[in-house]
Amino acid sequence: MKPPRFAYCAPQTLPELLEILSEAGDEAVVLAGGQSLLPMLNLRLAAPSHVIDLDRVPGLDRIDGANGCVEVGAMVTHRRMETDPVVAASAPLARCAAGFVGYRAIRNRGTVGGSVAHADPAAEWPIVLLALDGAVDLASVRGWRSVAAEDFFESVYTTAKRPDEVVTSLSFGSRFAHSWGFSEFQRRVGDFATVAVAVACVMESGEVAEARVAIAGVADRPVRCPEAEAALVAGSRSAASDAAAAARDSIEPISDIHGSSSFRKRLIYAETQRAALQALRANGAGADDG
Amino acid sequence: MAELSVSVNGELTAAQVDPRTLLSDYLRDHLGLTGTHVGCEHGYCGACTVLVDGASVRSCLTLAVQADGRSVDTVESLASNGELHPIQQAFKECHGLQCGFCTPGLLMSVLELAATNPGCGRDEIREHLSGNVCRCTGYHHIVDAVEAALNSVREQGDGS
Amino acid sequence: MxxxxxxxxxxxxxxxxxxxxxxxxxxRYVADISPAGVLAAKFVRSDEAHAVVAGIDIEAASVAEGVKEVFVGEDFADNEIRCVSSYAGFQESAQPILALDRVRHVGEALAMVVADNEYVAEDAAELVVADLEPLPAAVDIDTALDVGCAPLHPGWRDNAFVRRRATTYGFNEASSSAPHRVSIELHNGRHSGVPIETRACVAEHDPGTGRFRLHTTTQIPHLIRAGLSWALGVPESLIQVIAPDVGGGFGIKAQLYPEEVACCLAARRLSRPVKWVEDRREHFVAAHHSREHRHSVTGYFDDDGTILALEADIAVDMGAYSVFPWTATMDGGMAMGILPGPYRIHEYSVSSTSVCTNKTPYGAYRGVARPAACFSIERLMDQIARHLGVDRVEIRNRNLLADGDYPWRSPSGLIYDSGSLVESLDAVLALGDLEGLLKRQADARTAGRLVGVGLAVFTEQTAHTTQEFKQRGVPIVFGxxxxxxxxxxxxxxxxxxxxxxxxxxxxxxxxxxxxxxxxxxxxxxxxxxxxxxxxxxxxxxxxxxxxxxxxxxxxxxxxxxxxxxxxxxxxxxxxxxxxxxxxxxxxxxxxxxxxxxxxxxxxxxxxxxxxxxxxxxxxxxxxxxxxDAHPGTGAYTNAAHLASVEIDPLTGKTRVLSYAVVEDCGPMINPTIVEGQIFGGVAQGVGSALFEEFLYDEAGQPLSTTFADYLVPVMSDIPDFQVAHLQTPSPHTIGGLKGMGEGGAIAPGAVIASAVEDALSHLVGTVTVDRLPLTPERVLGYIDAANGNGTGP
Known part of the structure; x- marks a missing residue:
């Protein structure tokens, strides 16, 4: 289990990086922390022509908390998300989710940008982005663009990012930041989620005005569940259970060796209920059930 | 080939390596530091854990070139002047190892724990070290050893 | 003395x-050893479970950068691993060093690339193209034994390595006159020891003297030398086997493997040292599997729960080949022998089939069949208790062997030398605080939570020697x-x-x-x-x-x-x-x-x-x-385990809350080391009970080939243990010592199954927990059944 041969380059500036990307073609990959790429290389599930290391490119590891939004550079590690005070204050859901990513040694090296670009449908960051109305910022020699999380994740390991683009940062919106819940079913500490659910709400006068329910591990990409969101907004006394049931009944999950589709439905119910209760309890809204 | 210059256990090393060389293989094959063990090469078992700039990483999920210009510490750095490190001593006294294969990676994870969260209790120890798999001990004596090691680290900290 | x-x-x-x-x-582990001039070996393995090898194209690989040689089956056609049991009707398998005309499991080696280092060896291995013509695969016991299934080896009658049966003289009368009977069918998932150090070996050959030296990750260096001698056709005096530090064995490293033979042959051909370090993905498909038993057991008993007779039908999925030195009969034979367990059972009828399938061959794993046997007899005891409405402890006390029974000749002919079964059960109830556990269970139920308590008692044959192994039909008696x-x-x-x-x-x-x-x-x-x-x-x-x-x-x-x-x-x-x-x-x-x-x-x-x-x-x-500990029938260690679990009613995820062990392995040389062995065994048993399973699809493709899919328990999955000792000396051994390395791993499956069943015992439906591992999905199935419906919340 050794990586296949590749050409390696470590650009020193962003323009240099973008130039290399534009010339390297479809078979090049970008190396951030490597915690998704290295297993793929060691297992020889990936055989890139070029590995382009972001480590020397300055400015990709900033955390910026202006205006209640949080902008996080692609090279920020999971561990920093877990410990950074700006994240804790402005995007506590992200701080919580970071703790579920792998083990400490993985979190020390793995990055949010790498995880999002990798687009594992069971990963935490994509659903955090979806729940917080986030976006992914991309750069290429052609310029900059920002893609809403909704539009970014297309399929397993497949995103809206074009081969000549690099993820430079993620941004988490502020509207949904303060009423949130996160719950994940892991077989063991550090495992990928079988199912993970992020819930975030906009509260007005103690009522849920708007809700986001984003679920990982159930499809070829992270999904939002409008039916569950509607149940939270409807705001009955059993809103969390209603949302959980709506999610369970509206999603047809995948099957794999970690769980059949019908088992995943049960997990969707359990984790949606828990995440929703956490989100609602944070504001004292309809939290009787559970 | 890629140029590489990395400080390992306080000594500067330099080499030309194939860029695909894993840090674990650089340590073991190029430098002869075979104390770092390789158990899975996909990031799950933790046997290959080393510190890079003081933070634990999987050396099997790190290219040697990614350590260029950085400082790497392996199990061989722990003992000083022939004396076991307090963490090693605690593992010895508490029977915290059997076959010894997972031990070096585990010790490096404990070293990080002692530096960042020396006050944690048994449940937190278990949670924190869940990325280091041991097949021999059933973990009980490891948790004893880590508890004892954190105590001795705390005592040293209090005394200074 | x-x-x-x-x-x-x-x-x-x-x-x-x-x-x-x-x-x-x-x-100093094998992977740390690199003699001057050493070359790296990489094996190309079958991705088909069962296929005709129509051809292997090594042309591109042979000329790839850094490659010294690429070997295929014909290169080593004079060598094979053949381990023959002397049991009547045993059907022999010949395991090639590299596949010849057939492959019989995913992971069987097709070719061997020897190159300058592991990186280029792996590059070249990707260039080897095997032309495999798939055949129908026999992936499970029933398919393999079906009359329509073609035998997997030439000249075979069917796909049983061996079928055996034994019945005591009084069985028919005792069983037919018994007032009660309970039957269950029990399944143990396929899994293995999975040490953190994978297999590895370094072979050297000195052309001047003709001597081989093999550093290898083994528990049995002398037996490896014997096996190599047979496989290579070289006298033992020309072979030195060295096992330096070994990173965990658990039985997986107690067999001769084709890779060890291949490295010796390649070293001789190339006059260079040849080193192979197994990668983790190979380990899951080429290092021996274990534990996959299916038992149908029936207990016949009287009104007060005294067992009058026991009947068992045992099938073990042995995979594709008979392994050296154990043969393909070991697990079936051990299960036949020990299934009556610690109980005063006189009448017994048992049959056992060692089944050949298109899976990775099956070898030893800590406990060898005893975990499955313990699971069967202890699950049966729980069912008898429930049938009669008697407490689980009481039903055991009525049947456990007591002081006056020793030496006990079991209905399978084993001689139990000594023990402290009733005492160990008593002691573990106190140590693990059964009363407190039941109180906490009652409180938890009031709060709508699912908490259960489980227990098991077992006796373990250890340190058995000549007398025992000569009956086991093995070619070398481990005396x-x-x-x-x-x-x-x-x-x-x-x-x-x-x-x-x-x-x-x-x-x-x-x-x-x-x-x-x-x-x-x-x-x-x-x-x-x-x-x-x-x-x-x-x-x-x-x-x-x-x-x-x-x-x-x-x-x-x-x-x-x-x-x-x-x-x-x-x-x-x-x-x-x-x-x-x-x-x-x-x-x-x-x-x-x-x-x-x-x-x-x-x-x-x-x-x-x-x-x-x-x-x-x-x-x-x-x-x-x-x-040789005369008379060679073994020194019998015994133990009782008590544990509690909590189940998440929504997800089925089961956590072990507490685990207590009272073990009697006679006088202890070093109690701390004994306790470490017990804890390690129990943790592996928790893996068996809750996590570990090699899954296959219908075509024989293994689905658990990384640590993301094959789940071993991590630190947060295992609770603190409580342990206490009794010390009843064996009359058969110097110092009265009894063995204990495997014991911890024997009972956890039975204990945790008992606890999960107990956690659901207050619900409307009656369920029998009959399958390991207890994955969350399986546990949800039991919860649904106990709730009397097939749907959840």
Whole structure:
């Protein structure tokens, strides 16, 4: 289990990086922390022509908390998300989710940008982005663009990012930041989620005005569940259970060796209920059930 | 080939390596530091854990070139002047190892724990070290050893 | 054979002597060994479960950068691994070193690339193209045994390596007249020991002398030498096998593997050392699997729950080949023998089928069939208790063997030498606080939570030797272990043993034994093992035998050396040899403590002043002894386990909350090491019970080939343990020792299944937990059944 041969380059500036990307073609990959790429290389599930290391490119590891939004550079590690005070204050859901990513040694090296670009449908960051109305910022020699999380994740390991683009940062919106819940079913500490659910709400006068329910591990990409969101907004006394049931009944999950589709439905119910209760309890809204 | 210059256990090393060389293989094959063990090469078992700039990483999920210009510490750095490190001593006294294969990676994870969260209790120890798999001990004596090691680290900290 | 003074080390919790080097990173494992000029081997493996090998194209690989040679099956066609049982009707399999015309499981080696290093070897391996024509695969017991399924090996009648059955004379009458019966079918998932060190070997061949030297990750160096001798067609004198530090074995490293033979052959062809380090993905498909048993058991009992007869049908999925040195009969045979367990059962009828399938071959794993046997008999006891409305503890107490029953001849013919079953069960209920657990369970139920308590009792045959193995039909009878003790002129000792220490602490415990017998300090003794040049022969470390048999052999050899010390000291002190006493650091005259010689001085004189020796005494202090614990039927350890679990009612995820063990392995040389072995075994048993399973699809494709898919317990999955000991000596062994390395792993499946069933026992439906591992999805299925419906919330 050794990586296949590749050409390696470590650009020193962003323009240099973008130039290399534009010339390297479809078979090049970008190396951030490597915690998704290295297993793929060691297992020889990936055989890139070029590995382009972001480590020397300055400015990709900033955390910026202006205006209640949080902008996080692609090279920020999971561990920093877990410990950074700006994240804790402005995007506590992200701080919580970071703790579920792998083990400490993985979190020390793995990055949010790498995880999002990798687009594992069971990963935490994509659903955090979806729940917080986030976006992914991309750069290429052609310029900059920002893609809403909704539009970014297309399929397993497949995103809206074009081969000549690099993820430079993620941004988490502020509207949904303060009423949130996160719950994940892991077989063991550090495992990928079988199912993970992020819930975030906009509260007005103690009522849920708007809700986001984003679920990982159930499809070829992270999904939002409008039916569950509607149940939270409807705001009955059993809103969390209603949302959980709506999610369970509206999603047809995948099957794999970690769980059949019908088992995943049960997990969707359990984790949606828990995440929703956490989100609602944070504001004292309809939290009787559970 | 890629140029590489990395400080390992306080000594500067330099080499030309194939860029695909894993840090674990650089340590073991190029430098002869075979104390770092390789158990899975996909990031799950933790046997290959080393510190890079003081933070634990999987050396099997790190290219040697990614350590260029950085400082790497392996199990061989722990003992000083022939004396076991307090963490090693605690593992010895508490029977915290059997076959010894997972031990070096585990010790490096404990070293990080002692530096960042020396006050944690048994449940937190278990949670924190869940990325280091041991097949021999059933973990009980490891948790004893880590508890004892954190105590001795705390005592040293209090005394200074 | 008592020592002259009370033991200083036997029974003491001394720290392990190997830990210093292991903690410093100075251990020396096979992967750390790279002789000058070493080449790296990489195997190309079948991705089909069953196929005709129409051709293998190695052209591109052969000319790839850094490649020295690419071997295919024909290159090694003169060599094979064949392990034949003497049981009537046994059907032989020949395992090729590299596949010839057929592949019989995913992971079987098709070609071997030898190159400058692992990176280029792997590059070249990707260039090998195998033309495989798929055949229908027999992936499970029923498919393989179906009359329509073609035999997997040429000349076979069907896909059973062997079928065996045995019935006691009184079985039919006892079973037909019994007022009650309960039947269950039990399934154990396929899994294995999965040590953190994968397999590895380094083969060297010296063309001048024709000698092979193989460093390999094995528990059984002498048996590997024997197996290599057969497979290579080379006498043992030309083969040296060395097992240095080994990173966990658990049985998986107690077989000869084709890769070891291939590396020897390649080293001879290329006149270069050849090294292979298994990668983790290979480990999951090519290192031996274990544990996959299906048992149908019926208990016949009277109104008060006394068992009158037991009936069992055992099937074990042995995979594609019979393995050396155990054959493909080991698990089925062991399960037949031990299934009646710790109970006073007189009448027994059992059949067993060792099934050949298109899966990775099946070898030893800690406990060998005993976890499945314990699961069956203990699940049966729980069902009998429920059938009669009797408490689970009470039903066991009514049937457990008691003091007056020993020696007990089980209905399968095993001789249980001694035990403390009732006492251990009593003790574990107190240690684990059954009363408190039941109180917490009641509170939890009030709060709508699912908490259960489980227990199991078992007896474990350990340290069985000639008498036992000669009945098992194996080609080599594992009858004894060997130890050599040498005192040198400095008064320090080297103890060499045929066992191996890969975590069990024998480097320490054997030193404890020798130090006591020779009156030396522990620091004056070095224990060595793992090199076939050190002692003549022996079997190795498996079957919970090493402390008993090597301990006994060390005792015998050390006593022989001590006799020479007494003899020479007596001569020099002008006293009678029988009056000499070996004490700490000296040999003195009994009753005259001022008359003595220091041991160090005595050693120097014996080697360096031969003129002062009495007539007939040779100037050396060395003895080699073997030990076969007569009568060879084994020393029986027993234990009782008690645990509690909590189940998440929404997800089925089960957590072990508490786990208590009372174990009786006789006198303990080092209780701390014993406890470490118990804890490690229990944790592996928790893996068996909750996590670990090699899954296959219908085409025979393995689905669990990384640590993301094959789940071993991590630190947060295992609770703190409570442990206590009873110490009933064996009448059969030196010092009364009993083995215990495997015991911890035997009961957890039964205990946790019992606890999960108990957690659901207050619900409307009755469920029988009958399948391991208890994955969350399976547990949800039981919850649904217990709730009387097929749907959840």
């Amino acid at each position: 008592a020592a002259d003074q009370a033991p200083r080390y036997f029974g003491a919790r001394v720290a392990r002597r190997q830990d210093d080097r292991l903690l410093r990173g100075d251990g 004894y272990e060997t130890a050599k003790v040498r005192l040198d002129a400095s008064g320090t000792a080297v103890v060499s043993a045929s066992i191996h220490d890969h975590g069990q602490g024998l480097e320490t415990t054997l030193a404890q034994v020798a130090a006591d017998r020779l009156g030396l300090d522990l620091e004056q003794i070095r224990v060595e093992y793992g090199d076939t040049e050190q002692v003549a022969y022996g079997a190795g470390t498996f079957a919970s035998r090493s402390a008993v048999l090597a301990g006994g052999a060390v005792t015998k050899a050390a006593d022989a050396v001590a006799d020479t010390l007494r003899q020479v000291a007596a001569h020099m002190l002008e006293a009678a040899p029988e009056d000499m006493v070996v004490e700490t650091g000296r040999v003195s005259v009994a009753g005259s403590p001022s008359q003595f010689l220091e041991t160090t001085e005595l050693c120097r004189l014996i080697y360096q002043r031969p003129e002062r020796l009495p007539e007939g005494v040779e100037p050396h202090l060395e003895a080699s002894r073997t030990y």
